[in-house]
Amino acid sequence: MLIVFNPAAGSRRRSRLDRALALLPGARLAETHGPSHAEALARQAAAAGEDCVVAAGGDGTIAEVAAGLVGSQTALGILPLGTANVLALELRLPRQPEEAARALLTGQDTALWPGIARFGSGQSRLFVQMLGAGFDAMVVRNLDLRLKRRAGRAAYVWQAARELPRYRFRPIQAVLDGGAPMPASALVVTKGRLYAGPFRLAPGATPLRPGFHVALIGGGALHAAMAGALLPLGLLPHLPGLVLHQASRIALRGEDVPTQMDGDVTGDLPVTIDDAPAPLRVRLPAGSGTEHGRKAGE
Numbered sequence: 001m002l003i004v005f006n007p008a009a010g011s012r013r014r015s016r017l018d019r020a021l022a023l024l025p026g027a028r029l030a031e032t033h034g035p036s037h038a039e040a041l042a043r044q045a046a047a048a049g050e051d052c053v054v055a056a057g058g059d060g061t062i063a064e065v066a067a068g069l070v071g072s073q074t075a076l077g078i079l080p081l082g083t084a085n086v087l088a089l090e091l092r093l094p095r096q097p098e099e100a101a102r103a104l105l106t107g108q109d110t111a112l113w114p115g116i117a118r119f120g121s122g123q124s125r126l127f128v129q130m131l132g133a134g135f136d137a138m139v140v141r142n143l144d145l146r147l148k149r150r151a152g153r154a155a156y157v158w159q160a161a162r163e164l165p166r167y168r169f170r171p172i173q174a175v176l177d178g179g180a181p182m183p184a185s186a187l188v189v190t191k192g193r194l195y196a197g198p199f200r201l202a203p204g205a206t207p208l209r210p211g212f213h214v215a216l217i218g219g220g221a222l223h224a225a226m227a228g229a230l231l232p233l234g235l236l237p238h239l240p241g242l243v244l245h246q247a248s249r250i251a252l253r254g255e256d257v258p259t260q261m262d263g264d265v266t267g268d269l270p271v272t273i274d275d276a277p278a279p280l281r282v283r284l285p286a287g288s289g290t291e292h293g294r295k296a297g298e
């Protein structure tokens with residue numbers, strides 16, 4: 001087992017890492033030096049036939065490790081040490097490092113379907129949880145990373161409040177499975193039901209099945225402010241102007257519209273989104289419910 005630790009994820013996470021490592025005496029540890037390093041480490045380990053590569057960080061680290069494992073038989077393990085940890089919440093992974101470590105030792109592997117986003121620039125990138133286009137991407141782009149380390153998720157709330165009066169909502173066109181273009185002023189393509197932490201966005205969605213839920217959001221700053229108020233109450237699906245669809249292939253267009261994937265800054269539209277050609281194996285706690293208990297490949 002290789003543990004890929006991102007020292008820049010979350011804040012003050014090293015002691016949590018050490019608590020997990022104490023229960024994983026056979027594991028090797030590699031620390032990332034910057035963006036994309038986790039992907040290279042994971043790819044190398046998979047090529048060497050490693051049984052499991054553990055992403056010790058947040059959603060961005062998990063996405064990078066997943067990108068390195070795609071197409072291999074190496075399982076993805078998760079030690080949630082990030083800020084939002086949406087995928088860990090989605091998969092109901094234990095929060096305590098000791099319990100998470102035990103799950104890595106005794107868990108079972110299940111199929112996980114990441115998304116692949118292909119940008120107009122020709123670049124492609126994998127995501128495990130979500131892609132946001134518009135307002136939330138601008139919040140991520142302008143986030144004060146030092147404040148994020150100190151204040152965690154509250155830094156996003158602060159940045160969203162700063163962006164509200166100045167962000168220019170631009171039209172987005174979404175084509176779902178080759179249908180007629182649909183308009184939105186902000187949009188989230190999600191694999192899972194949660195958004196920005198433990199908050200409900202798309203009931204019924206799961207990264208353990210192929211396909212996506214797409215939240216098309218109309219309106220401007222007022223709607224964004226309402227979304228901010230409804231989010232912590234778990235009422236985001238009831239935001240006026242929000243419509244949820246399901247799709248397998250999504251094409252998004254728009255001028256000067258930024259995107260973010262799994263909480264990391266990515267390119268501007270246009271982008272096309274599909275499932276990865278094959279699922280990954282993700283290691284979940286043994287017997288963690290019927291939905292999560294399905295074996296990889298089933």
Ligand SMILES: Nc1ncnc2c1ncn2[C@@H]1O[C@H](COP(=O)(O)OP(=O)(O)OP(=O)(O)O)[C@@H](O)[C@H]1O
Pocket residue numbers: 006007008009010011032033034035036037057058059060061062064081082083084085086262263264
């Ligand atoms: N040594 C490093 N120094 C700076 N950045 C790094 C380093 N290693 C990895 N990164 C980058 O840090 C980014 C953020 O990591 P990650 O998303 O795991 O943490 P987080 O943002 O705190 O958690 P979450 O996404 O769950 O909120 C990743 O996209 C990764 O590219």
